[in-house]
Amino acid sequence: MDKEELKQFLLNNLPLAREAKSGEQVVCQCAVCSTPDTKGHCYIGPFDDTDSPIMYNCFRCDPTEERRKGVVNQEFLNRYQLWMPGDYGNNPNRSYIKKKRIGNRQVLDIANTIEDTRENQLKLQYINKRLGLQLSYQDLVGLKIFLNLQYLLNSNNIHTYSRDANIIHLLGSNFLGVLGVNNNMLSLRRLIETGLPNTVNKKYINYVVTDKIDAEKFYMVPNSVDMMKPVHIHIAEGFFDILGIFFNVMNCNTEQNLYIAGFGKSYEESLKFLVCNFPMLYTVVHLYPDLDVTDYVVRGICNNIQPVVNELYIHRNMYRGDGKQEKDFGVPREKIITSTLKI
Numbered sequence: 624m625d626k627e628e629l630k631q632f633l634l635n636n637l638p639l640a641r642e643a644k645s646g647e648q649v650v651c652q653c654a655v656c657s658t659p660d661t662k663g664h665c666y667i668g669p670f671d672d673t674d675s676p677i678m679y680n681c682f683r684c685d686p687t688e689e690r691r692k693g694v695v696n697q698e699f700l701n702r703y704q705l706w707m708p709g710d711y712g713n714n715p716n717r718s719y720i721k722k723k724r725i726g727n728r729q730v731l732d733i734a735n736t737i738e739d740t741r742e743n744q745l746k747l748q749y750i751n752k753r754l755g756l757q758l759s760y761q762d763l764v765g766l767k768i769f770l771n772l773q774y775l776l777n778s779n780n781i782h783t784y785s786r787d788a789n790i791i792h793l794l795g796s797n798f799l800g801v802l803g804v805n806n807n808m809l810s811l812r813r814l815i816e817t818g819l820p821n822t823v824n825k826k827y828i829n830y831v832v833t834d835k836i837d838a839e840k841f842y843m844v845p846n847s848v849d850m851m852k853p854v855h856i857h858i859a860e861g862f863f864d865i866l867g868i869f870f871n872v873m874n875c876n877t878e879q880n881l882y883i884a885g886f887g888k889s890y891e892e893s894l895k896f897l898v899c900n901f902p903m904l905y906t907v908v909h910l911y912p913d914l915d916v917t918d919y920v921v922r923g924i925c926n927n928i929q930p931v932v933n934e935l936y937i938h939r940n941m942y943r944g945d946g947k948q949e950k951d952f953g954v955p956r957e958k959i960i961t962s963t964l965k966i
């Protein structure tokens with residue numbers, strides 16, 4: 624029995640079962656909390672062509688309830704008085720050892736777009752100075768960072784732009800950016816503050832490559848994790864922050880760590896994107912709020928996300944230089960003093 628057959632079985636037999644996420648997931652009523660509602664809140668998946676195990680995760684169960692998530696096996700089906708069909712029940716764990724790649728997909732080719740021009744040298748210098756690093760062009764490719772939007776589009780044979788050609792030119796010269804997780808949405812960061820027309824004079828600008836509806840507005844440092852082991856999820860506001868955290872706080876630790884930043888999305892949305900798409904057994908979430916996010920707001924965020932995480936930590940950059948506190952984590956290592964609070 625393959626994943627598709629299991630999916631059909633679950634759709635036919637679980638209460639309130641329906642497809643979600645274009646068929647990658649099945650949602651049904653949870654047998655543990657049995658939340659009385661017209662819609663189920665137990666998410667099962669992924670029903671895709673990867674070898675990830677099929678897991679479930681209820682979003683309405685009490686956070687301390689251990690049975691709110693796990694592997695879809697006979698024990699899970701017992702709650703619905705169902706028997707695992709065919710040979711699936713013999714080995715639901717079969718793919719546990721394999722790691723799931725997250726954020727690695729790269730449809731647009733960045734490699735050909737980074738020429739050693741004066742402009743690109745300056746942009747690379749900007750990144751390295753800002754984060755206190757010595758990255759090469761090749762490092763940028765691995766991190767899904769591109770230096771010129773116009774080159775990126777043209778070298779990928781995309782000549783139909785979703786914005787005016789003049790704007791594409793301005794975004795190419797004065798911004799750099801990253802590819803989103805699904806590559807149809809890009810996030811651009813402004814490099815100069817003066818001389819830009821109002822339409823593009825913003826710190827961050829999103830660019831839609833195609834008009835596909837399910838554009839995912841998130842940047843992730845490409846990595847692989849074993850979803851059956853605890854996964855640490857690091858969430859920051861912008862992609863410079865998350866790069867600063869990856870390099871200067873976590874020392875490029877990729878072991879069971881995921882790094883995500885939304886393109887103008889909230890912490891909640893970033894986390895929701897991850898837990899809905901990549902069922903993980905045990906999540907340790909690390910938030911890195913900017914200085915201007917008050918403790919009050921952070922407490923609200925924590926209350927919202929606590930039900931779906933196992934452990935939660937807040938990290939703030941307490942470094943003070945020139946009489947003022949550093950705004951965020953998108954800075955060199957020597958300008959970071961982390962204060963951590965366990966929630």
Ligand SMILES: [Zn+2]
Nearest residue numbers: 653656681684
């Ligand atoms: Zn439940």
